[in-house]
Amino acid sequence: MRRVCLVSYDISDPRRWRQVYRTMRGFGEHLQLSVFSCDLTPAQRVTMIAALEEAIDRDDDQVLLIDLGPSQAQPIQQIEALGRPLSVRDRSPVVL
Amino acid sequence: MLNEFAYCPRLGYLEWVQGEFADNDDTVEGRYHHRNVDRTQQRARPRGEGNDNEVPKIHERSVWLGAESLGLSTKIDLLEGEGRRVTPVDYKRGKRPHVPQGAYEPELVQLCAQGLLLRDHGYECDEGVLFFVGSRERVRVVFDDELVARTVQLAAGMRAVAAAGPIPPPLVDSPKCPRCSLVGICLPDELRYLTVGEGAAAPPRPLVPARDDALPLHVQHPGARIRKDGEVLQIVDDDKVIGEARLAETSQVVLFGAVHVTTPVVQELCQRGIPVCYLSSGGWFYGITHGMSHKNVELRRRQYAVAGDPARCLALARRFVQAKIANCRTLLRRNHPSPAEDLLSDLKGDIRRAGQADRLDVLLGVEGTAARRHFSAFAEMLHPDESEAATFDLESRNRRPPRDPVNALLSLAYAMLTREWTVVLFSVGFDPYLGFYHQPRYGRPALALDLMEEYRPLIADSLVLTVVNNGELRSEHFARAPGAVSLTAAGRRKFIEAYERRMSQEVTHPVFGYRISYRRVLEVQARLLARHLSDEISEYPSFTTR
Numbered sequence: 001m002r003r004v005c006l007v008s009y010d011i012s013d014p015r016r017w018r019q020v021y022r023t024m025r026g027f028g029e030h031l032q033l034s035v036f037s038c039d040l041t042p043a044q045r046v047t048m049i050a051a052l053e054e055a056i057d058r059d060d061d062q063v064l065l066i067d068l069g070p071s072q073a074q075p076i077q078q079i080e081a082l083g084r085p086l087s088v089r090d091r092s093p094v095v096l
Numbered sequence: 097m098l099n100e101f102a103y104c105p106r107l108g109y110l111e112w113v114q115g116e117f118a119d120n121d122d123t124v125e126g127r128y129h130h131r132n133v134d135r136t137q138q139r140a141r142p143r144g145e146g147n148d149n150e151v152p153k154i155h156e157r158s159v160w161l162g163a164e165s166l167g168l169s170t171k172i173d174l175l176e177g178e179g180r181r182v183t184p185v186d187y188k189r190g191k192r193p194h195v196p197q198g199a200y201e202p203e204l205v206q207l208c209a210q211g212l213l214l215r216d217h218g219y220e221c222d223e224g225v226l227f228f229v230g231s232r233e234r235v236r237v238v239f240d241d242e243l244v245a246r247t248v249q250l251a252a253g254m255r256a257v258a259a260a261g262p263i264p265p266p267l268v269d270s271p272k273c274p275r276c277s278l279v280g281i282c283l284p285d286e287l288r289y290l291t292v293g294e295g296a297a298a299p300p301r302p303l304v305p306a307r308d309d310a311l312p313l314h315v316q317h318p319g320a321r322i323r324k325d326g327e328v329l330q331i332v333d334d335d336k337v338i339g340e341a342r343l344a345e346t347s348q349v350v351l352f353g354a355v356h357v358t359t360p361v362v363q364e365l366c367q368r369g370i371p372v373c374y375l376s377s378g379g380w381f382y383g384i385t386h387g388m389s390h391k392n393v394e395l396r397r398r399q400y401a402v403a404g405d406p407a408r409c410l411a412l413a414r415r416f417v418q419a420k421i422a423n424c425r426t427l428l429r430r431n432h433p434s435p436a437e438d439l440l441s442d443l444k445g446d447i448r449r450a451g452q453a454d455r456l457d458v459l460l461g462v463e464g465t466a467a468r469r470h471f472s473a474f475a476e477m478l479h480p481d482e483s484e485a486a487t488f489d490l491e492s493r494n495r496r497p498p499r500d501p502v503n504a505l506l507s508l509a510y511a512m513l514t515r516e517w518t519v520v521l522f523s524v525g526f527d528p529y530l531g532f533y534h535q536p537r538y539g540r541p542a543l544a545l546d547l548m549e550e551y552r553p554l555i556a557d558s559l560v561l562t563v564v565n566n567g568e569l570r571s572e573h574f575a576r577a578p579g580a581v582s583l584t585a586a587g588r589r590k591f592i593e594a595y596e597r598r599m600s601q602e603v604t605h606p607v608f609g610y611r612i613s614y615r616r617v618l619e620v621q622a623r624l625l626a627r628h629l630s631d632e633i634s635e636y637p638s639f640t641t642r
């Protein structure tokens with residue numbers, strides 16, 4: 001089952017930061033500078049971790065995965081935002 | 097390959113004979129851990145022959161081995177040893193399981209098969225090692241007589257099954273199924289439920305995901321271009337990004353009219369198994385691009401065989417038509433303010449006559465009559481706003497080109513459903529062009545037309561009623577030319593969105609009782625047809641709502 005996962009990262013090299021950012025855009029929504037919210041199947045989560053491990057430097061960088069729980073419970077709504085409101089769009093077909 | 101067969105003979109058959117494969121977290125993670133091992137690929141060769149002073153050390157990764165005598169081939173993750181004495185090492189995800197043998201049977205058997213292959217190639221090999229990546233533990237596995245016997249027996253069993261068929265039956269209520277990557281293809285509980293008869297088996301566990309992991313991308317913005325940016329598809333118009341879709345969450349790409357895609361994008365989509373559909377700007381379905389075809393040759397053979405058998409074609413055609421009329425009748429009952437009693441009973445009679453039709457042309461006649469009855473009452477199910485009443489005035493069903501807004505909507509809805517079914521049939525491994533009821537005609541996906549019959553009222557007709565009756569589409573969404581009416585770009589976009597909402601909607605499956613989205617309903621339906629064609633289930637179960 002899908003779960004929502006908050007991914008935040010601290011990358012010491014701008015080139016690698018850019019790489020991680022580009023990778024993460026394929027898996028979730030960009031919430032803040034280095035924070036994404038991802039709604040993932042277990043298989044997608046494994047793929048994402050593999051891609052991240054490829055991109056980072058194990059000694060200098062750090063990525064945190066914070067599991068927020070099953071997607072059905074819409075855990076993202078539990079997050080309180082001060083200032084600008086937090087908006088995460090629902091997964092839905094894209095029609096342009 | 098032996099470990100799949102040891103896990104479940106049906107799984108081995110599905111993967112190795114029918115070429116089915118689906119990812120889940122186990123398979124993805126397995127591949128990922130193997131990648132480190134896979135960097136170098138070599139063939140095993142006994143070494144050190146003719147040179148007695150030096151005993152060479154062996155440390156080779158990803159060694160491919162095959163042996164005719166065993167009828168097996170395998171890839172050994174890591175081969176360690178000295179001289180002619182070697183130990184295969186197999187990498188496993190996760191932690192070592194706490195069972196007396198140190199690992200589960202499928203893993204032991206797989207490893208032992210590697211040992212036997214090595215022996216066949218002239219090595220001495222009495223034991224192997226399972227390396228559990230999660231806990232970084234090495235588990236020694238001795239190839240004793242018992243394990244060797246079991247491995248040889250399984251290898252023989254697998255060869256026999258693969259050579260002769262039929263497909264092994266699904267496991268019964270097994271805890272292995274929920275963890276099996278092919279559960280949505282195998283449909284173990286559903287098959288059992290259909291073969292032993294309702295009531296005799298417990299209703300299927302909801303093992304098929306109710307929702308979709310990936311969703312379609314439609315682009316109908318004239319002149320738009322699609323490009324790839326990392327893991328994301330970007331849709332640009334005049335260098336301005338007007339939208340994005342993540343590749344990992346895209347199931348198909350639907351292009352209306354003059355939308356451009358680059359070759360790298362098409363290649364990426366083909367590689368990921370995401371089909372690209374090309375439609376005219378009005379929604380007429382022109383063609384489809386997809387990656388190398390599904391490997392399930394066995395299924396297509398069955399499809400051709402059944403299509404060549406007039407009796408079986410007629411039996412299937414009767415089911416399609418009966419279900420379609422039944423669903424039309426339900427639509428009327430639900431949406432008509434006061435459905436005429438004789439109309440409902442006439443339709444009931446049509447269902448009966450369709451069931452008795454002894455020739456395809458008779459069946460066509462019954463279907464035509466029922467369609468006229470249904471359509472005659474269609475106008476009465478439409479209740480647009482007072483001010484819009486004139487827009488949605490409806491006299492007759494007319495197609496090419498549609499002459500009024502309701503007909504324009506119906507035509508577009510049917511075209512979308514045809515495209516949807518064509519994509520589903522390709523992905524399941526069918527040839528969409530050869531049907532049982534509809535006859536092959538140039539460029540016509542006859543099997544898609546067959547299967548969509550019962551879904552016309554459920555998805556297309558009801559969608560048209562919804563968008564008109566909710567006021568989602570109004571007169572400003574239509575462009576009128578003499579003798580023809582079409583949707584404006586904005587109107588079409590609204591209608592496609594409404595269609596996709598309908599496809600995402602979860603319904604209770606009339607046969608299996610679990611909740612599932614319409615998108616997945618279609619896939620399950622196509623797989624049930626495949627099981628019917630291969631004689632695993634005797635009767636094709638139609639999808640009729642109450």
Ligand code: SF4
Nearest residue numbers: 104107267273276282
């Ligand atoms: S779902 Fe169950 S029966 Fe079907 S292949 Fe997998 S393990 Fe075997």
